[in-house]
Amino acid sequence: MKPRTKVFAVITFLLSVVFTGATPASAATVQTVEVATPVASGLPPYVAFIRPVTAQRLASSWHEGCPVGPDQLRLMSLRFFGFDGAVHQGELVVNADRAVEVAYAFGDLYAARFPIERMETVEKYGSDDDASMAANNTSAFNCRAITGGTAWSNHSYGRAIDVNTVQNPYISGSGAIYPPNGAPYADRTLNAPGMIHAGDTTEQAFSTRGWTWGGSWDTPIDYQHFEKP
Helix, strand or coil, rough: CCCCCCEEEEEECCCCEHHHHHCCCCEEEEEEEEEECCCHCCCEEEEEEEEEECHHHHHHHHHCCCCCCCHEEEEEEEEEECCCEEEEEEEEECCCHHHHHHHHHHHHHCCCCCCCCCCEEEEEEEEHHHHHHHHCCCCCCCCCCCCCCCCHHHHHHHEEECCCCCCCEEEECCCCCCHHEEEHHHCCCCCCCCCCCCCCCCHHHCCCCCCEHHHHCCCCEEEEEEECC
């Protein structure tokens, strides 16, 4: 494992601004997380913006009866390092009480140049988890039941994140692999770009902040999944 790069991080709170879809005449605070990257990395500074989100913006990923309301969620816009070697802007929806630490965790991934294929909120896939996984989409909130069950998934609370779902597939107790195009990566002796391994920068970015990695489970094994209920 490469030593983790020490970075200087600061959270700043910006002036209140009004968002489209917010209650008329109301204002919401935008939080900004900035992390200075080492000059040698060749990357621009990492920046993440955290703002409230409306039911309209959540679209099909949320509905009445979900265990949390839009007011308990936050929309994040953050930089990530892509498989193409370029810097991209992605979006995640997470629980308000997890947003800042998620921002810092992805700041660690960015500084380490850990590649991410794409990062889009799940309503762009009709909130279909299978479609989002097949697209190798890194995502968080989606109001849905756990895979193969009826209880609420931790994704329904915005307290779970799936990273590079193809390179880090879900393997059920029966051995089924999701998404199916992730089957080649069920061989965890591989060390392909975007894969997550125990003790690496990505696993540590979350586990040191109290998140559990599904890749350490016995059954099912969920290599893409991090959660902090």
